[in-house]
Amino acid sequence: MNYQINSTVGLGSYGVLYLATSFQTGKEVVIKQLRKRKHTNEGMESFEREALLLQQLSHPAIPKYVDYLVFQNKPYLVMSKMKGVSLDQLIFQQKRVFSKRESFQFCEDLLKVVQYLHHFGIVHRDLRPPNILLDNNDIAVIDFGLAQFMKRENKESPDSLMRECHPRSDFYAIGHTLLFVLYSGYTPSARKKKSWEEELEDLTTEEIRFIRKLLQIEAPFENVSQVLSSLRSILQKL
Numbered sequence: 001m002n003y004q005i006n007s008t009v010g011l012g013s014y015g016v017l018y019l020a021t022s023f024q025t026g027k028e029v030v031i032k033q034l035r036k037r038k039h040t041n042e043g044m045e046s047f048e049r050e051a052l053l054l055q056q057l058s059h060p061a062i063p064k065y066v067d068y069l070v071f072q073n074k075p076y077l078v079m080s081k082m083k084g085v086s087l088d089q090l091i092f093q094q095k096r097v098f099s100k101r102e103s104f105q106f107c108e109d110l111l112k113v114v115q116y117l118h119h120f121g122i123v124h125r126d127l128r129p130p131n132i133l134l135d136n137n138d139i140a141v142i143d144f145g146l147a148q149f150m151k152r153e154n155k156e157s158p159d160s161l162m163r164e165c166h167p168r169s170d171f172y173a174i175g176h177t178l179l180f181v182l183y184s185g186y187t188p189s190a191r192k193k194k195s196w197e198e199e200l201e202d203l204t205t206e207e208i209r210f211i212r213k214l215l216q217i218e219a220p221f222e223n224v225s226q227v228l229s230s231l232r233s234i235l236q237k238l
């Protein structure tokens, strides 16, 4: 191997992640090893797809493809290390509280990365808080293990709203992630369980409508430009 393994950074459902240094460049990299129980055709296919997709992308908020190698019969994907702490760690462990403006601003930053992906016909399909890193206000999107090329409209109903190969599955995940961020500033006042619309009481009608469209409770957005233009109208008023 041309890499010095320094530590383990994460254990996902698909991969074991190592932090390493490239002997060639001296740069820090992240190496993803496909877990043994994922050495199935499907597991290998999605691992190779992740490598292929990263190879085609070049964006400061997305890991750069460095290498793909097979060592002792095991495949490894080498990519650049992104800076930052995952959104769930930031909120749960570091107790970061986002104001409403910061939450919607974060949403715009995330959408700009998603705009880049959708422009290439790629849907991420896993835009959950653990897959979004923040380094101060710089965002990074990781884990392209479920990313796919968009498909033509499918008449069958999808397994889950987050896994459709359509832009709206990313919008659906962004809706949930935005709520997660907005809830960082929420302290429950009553024991009774209420809906998010009741609990996040300082949301305006326009903001609620925006989130409902992301979550497909109301007619969904069809493309990222529509989402960004609604979001910018909200941000102008904040």
Ligand SMILES: Nc1ncnc2c1ncn2[C@@H]1O[C@H](COP(=O)(O)OP(=O)(O)OP(=O)(O)O)[C@@H](O)[C@H]1O
Residues within 6 Å of the ligand: 009, 010, 011, 012, 013, 014, 015, 016, 017, 030, 063, 079, 080, 081, 082, 083, 086, 130, 131, 142, 143, 144, 145
């Ligand atoms: N390019 C990267 N830069 C920095 N950290 C990374 C990078 N890729 C992965 N990580 C770290 O490793 C962890 C697991 O990586 P990843 O989510 O890609 O694995 P996975 O097996 O697909 O996980 P999951 O179970 O969420 O699908 C991440 O939560 C993150 O902490």
